[in-house]
Amino acid sequence: AQSVSQHNHHVILSEAASLELGCNYSYGGTVNLFWYVQYPGQHLQLLLKYFSGDPLVKGIKGFEAEFIKSKFSFNLRKPSVQWSDTAEYFCAVNARYGGSQGNLIFGKGTKLSVKP
Amino acid sequence: EAGVAQSPRYKIIEKRQSVAFWCNPISGHATLYWYQQILGQGPKLLIQFQNNGVVDDSQLPKDRFSAERLKGVDSTLKIQPAKLEDSAVYLCASSSPLLTYEQYFGPGTRLTVT
Numbered sequence: 001a002q003s004v005s006q007h008n009h010h011v012i013l014s015e016a017a018s019l020e021l022g023c024n025y026s027y028g029g030t031v032n033l034f035w036y037v038q039y040p041g042q043h044l045q046l047l048l049k050y051f052s053g054d055p056l057v058k059g060i061k062g063f064e065a066e067f068i069k070s071k072f073s074f075n076l077r078k079p080s081v082q083w084s085d086t087a088e089y090f091c092a093v094n095a096r097y098g099g100s101q102g103n104l105i106f107g108k109g110t111k112l113s114v115k116p
Numbered sequence: 117e118a119g120v121a122q123s124p125r126y127k128i129i130e131k132r133q134s135v136a137f138w139c140n141p142i143s144g145h146a147t148l149y150w151y152q153q154i155l156g157q158g159p160k161l162l163i164q165f166q167n168n169g170v171v172d173d174s175q176l177p178k179d180r181f182s183a184e185r186l187k188g189v190d191s192t193l194k195i196q197p198a199k200l201e202d203s204a205v206y207l208c209a210s211s212s213p214l215l216t217y218e219q220y221f222g223p224g225t226r227l228t229v230t
Contacts, residue, residue: 004158032217043119044159044207044221051217090158094217103172104149104219106158
């Protein structure tokens, strides 16, 4: 069965610090990869996605993620965080089987707290 | 465009009572999903509809949970009877026929079972 691991439960950074959140998945085939973000009091929203092509993808608000197939990883990065980045971040994966797609499997989430 | 709407936003019930949640997806989105998010975990898919047909309900506890999407638009999720372990946020999401891999989430209903 597919699974997604996010190794950091809670990350605390000061403003302007660099961010990297880890995400590893277990599935040997072709996958779509996502990062979702949930700001306090708001609903889950898509931050960025990878389907194919350039393994370095850029999302909203200066976030980027790199797909490393050999490591089954899709880590999220931002060079300089802001207080407004305080949120919970979820990595998600779905497998591709020919022309169809499997269910979206989420990691447990990483809570990011940015100190002003 | 209007987002995914859910109601109620909060619900507190006693165990063994029943409860129902409502979801209105984004207009034109044929696929609708219900997720359960327990505190400290990521969302877990309960059921997926394509129009008014069920695509996947393999993780739905069918002895107590039921869901329907009669006209291919709105959907309701029901729990009867509720257990303490059903305390969670219930999320509804939808996706369009052309971009089925991009799901748009509603605000969720936070259920507390006492």
